[in-house]
Amino acid sequence: MATQLPVIDYEKIKKVHDAPLEEFYTSGHRTCQGCESAMVMRDFAKASGPRTVVTGATGCMYVANTSYLTTPWIVPWMHTQLGAGGASAVGMAAGLRALMRKGRIKKEKINVINFSGDLGAGDMGLSGVSGALQTDYDLLIILYDNESAANTDIQATGLTTYGAQTTFTPPGSKHRIMQRRWKKNVAAMLAVGHPTCRYVATASATFPALDFMNKTRKALSIGGPTFIHTFDPCPKGWDFHPRYAHELGELGVKSGIFPLYEIIDGQVVYTYDARQKGRIPVREYLEKQGRFAHLVDEDVDYIQSMVDTMWNEWDIPGVAPFKAGLSVAG
């Protein structure tokens, strides 16, 4: 029984030459050379435009951007606490709705956006994000995922790849793998858990071009609370030369290790269907990062097997780790 995808009325950017030129997040921030999370900031601000209010939770994109009383933000922006991303979005949206209803400010569409990092939206702030996705406010929460607590100089989080070196998970003579946890599947978890949330997506500012900007616009247009989880290669934490930030973004997607998809009113739409397009071996992705330099074949094989399972055995490949086909006893 085929269901129709809802038509989302948004201003799609069809090709790179149509990308808006004006910046709403501009030069003059203290991010690392080659920072893909900065690309996420730049792209969502550009896609959202001037009628926007933003909160940024504590993390790299707070400290590195608005560092030491200076700011690269052109749109109004406010800091929020590390675990308060979801709550801050709700607070802004509720405040604006009340003020508009009571006639104290002009009625108009104001995009309400919060960005939070691994810890902010995936660990500490998960309850606040969950609460936000249950409301009926128009808002967008962006989890920018650089797979570490990057601002504190790279520690493991619930979103760190298996085996990665961080200051909390250094390979040692006794234990080679200290980071034994498998990455949390945040976007899908949130989609499953919040049936009235109309739009959940994963995205990359790197690849394919314009994908993240268009997903931002869809999320801001569809109505209600929305969530996007971006994949941000991090030259500092992952240990690669900044030059290759784009390449690593592509490899992460094409190896299938970071599935790209949208869930629109409960329907999964693959942005990059690794089943059809094939997957390059994860080794080609892992070997280009110093944080995996200590891995041996056994580790790479394990990661490959988990990625294979994700795409070959999950009921909704790359998305939901459920395997059907269990017969009910009796």
Add this chain to the structure above:
Amino acid sequence: MIKRVEVNYRGVFQKNLGKYIGGDIVQIASRMGKVAFSNGRYSDAPERNGIPCKYFAFVSPDLSEEELEAECGAKLDIDEADVSVVVDDAMVKGVEPWGWHGVRAINEKVREKGCLLVTSQHSHDQLLKFIPKRPFSWRLATVDSPASLAGLWVYKDDLTREHVLGAIAAADPGIISIEAVEAYLLEKTKEKHRAEAARAAYDATLRTIRVVKPNEGAEWHHEIPRLPTWKEFESGGVVVPAVPRGFKMGPRGQNRNEQFLRGTTKSQRPVIRFDLCIKCTLCWYDCPDECFDPTDDGLFDVNYEACVGCHKCADVCPVPECIVMVDELKFDSDASPWEHHKKDPEGYIKWAEEKKGLERLHFPHVTGLGREIRQGKYVPPKQDKSGAGAAPKA
């Protein structure tokens, strides 16, 4: 007597190197019977790739630990340096570690008769084109090697650390002696070649160290920003004005955060062959620092004040030799390259190719695993196809 050493290094790329050098100085000095301690500059943290950072070491032959700490400890920055080490020579153009700090001279802290010790393959004269003059004499020494860059996890063991230790011993034996350096390296690593590397650098430094006369060096034009008093931002306080909205086509058409453009983060800058450009937009599109200004002819100008030298544009550009990263020390101006190209397209190509040369610095994916010089290619000028490319919409 107190000896103060600072190590100017590139954030993240040289974090471990800076810490090792600082730590080695303390350990070597301790073995010599002196007291010593070291620390980073707190406001540098969290470090970002390429941002200029500092590490400090303090040594005394005659004070107690307590007295040395009282003089030099619990301080955010160094007062003055007997030796100021610079492990990436691009930093001699000036360093701006954070907003409101201003672009500072690399030799700002070098005291009279102190030594600025730079790892560089450039000559002293070339470096002095950028290093500002002081009213007293000081000394300049170089360790003949390129900047040693690595990542947080994979260290680049290219003997820069050993060379620097040997050179410090030559620049100021009152800090550490070369014999103590050699003994330390041998005992710690059991590898003779490390001690030998230190000795070689020591000898070379003694031979080549040069006294810089008073008022010899470059003019310095950067001012230190005045920080406002608490009453001056009373009505704002924790609220500051955003960057004003403003965009038009052309060089510097996009409003930027004037308080902290941080161009001093770069060690290389992109040189663009506008004549080869196919106007795919990817350089502009993929720049995390919003350095490109779209122009009416579909080309993209580079704002070098804002460029942090990440190399991404060079990597994503689909046209060979169109964007090439070039040593920052070859440039003494941040003027718009596109304006140069528009005014004099042939002259610009000559200028660009002269800057590029034929050597291309190449880094492997994992920075600490190597560094090579590859051969580039000279692509002869193409005709300017103005009007042929799709002009971007504002």
Add this chain to the structure above:
Amino acid sequence: MATVAERTNVWAKEVLLNGCQAVAQGVKLANVDVIAAYPIRPYTEVMDALSKLIADGEFDSEYIVADSEHSQFEIVKHASSVGARAFGGSSGTGWMYGFEALVVTATDRLPPLFVVGNRALDDPGAFGVEHNDALALRDMGWLLCWASTAQEALEHVLIGYRIAEDSRVLMPMALAMDGAFLTHSQHMIKVPTQEAVNKFLPPFNLGKRVLHPDNPVSIAPQVNEDWVMELRRQNWEAARRARQVIPEVYKSFNDLFGPRYANPFFDEFMCEDAEVVLVGLGAVKMPAQTAVRRMREQGKKVGYVNLRWFRPFPTEQLRETLGRMKGVGVIDRNFAHGSPDNGGIVVQDIRSALYPLTKRPVVTDFIGGLGGRDMSIQDCIRMLEITFDAASGKQGDELVTWIGLRE
């Protein structure tokens, strides 16, 4: 003094309300725009009452059930940042869960109002009154005051917003009220008319600090050692200015609603010729004032100071009032383990305020009523007697007495 009958144009009705419900009436009259709720005894009923008012169409506000106190307080803070009048509340360990958000609300110079239903801190869990939850804010740049009756609680929602939102102040407001004794006890409450409240409380206007697309600002960028001291100084200054703004606001309140508050900062009960007084916060006023009456009948010159405002601390005024006394007994319904002289929190501020006087009363401390234990009239009489002893040098070195402890 005008009677209720003469002021019918400001008082709409008299109804039976408990402390929580009285606060809810205040929030409604303040035309709050955003409320974030999260349950914890004993303040929860404030939020129950508000949701019913909204459901019945008596009051228009956004009402969000938060996932935790931290989220709850952050929702309030960010609603405030976009220019909405916002309200939240909590008690005890819940207040502590969201404490980070409370600290930041003050350093962001945002003026929402929170009710604190004073409750003992965990562990172990205990529902009864204790003041440590609200007192934990005392250094953080908050306005902090205690209601001692439900009527006062209602009125201080209005007074609180007016002071907090004043552009000379811009500090968040914590309105504390004793759990159980105030939150759950029902009294006849005079509810003001909306018209009168509108005259007293102007709409909330954040001016150039508001987060809105028409006002491009960055709020709370990261700072380093170059900036923190100046920011702290600004907040410090605001707290000082609040001391001037508070009497102005009370005068305005008294002019509209009748002379209810002779002194904004504290009430003096029989203090004019007193030699010995007790000082306390909150509902202990009731047994304490009864004790004072009884001892006055025996000819003892005693009085009671009901301290309303704890931050900003009314140093000058307290110095003047307490400086006249021979003995001051401070009732600390809180703990401060390991503190100077092992006293509670309030006594330390009072001793500190009195220190510059050349002629000072003896100050003695009483720790009592923790976790909801009664402080009876008899207890208060005993406290007055001990204070008398202290004033005549008969107490000895121990400057703190635990009241009502099973020893």
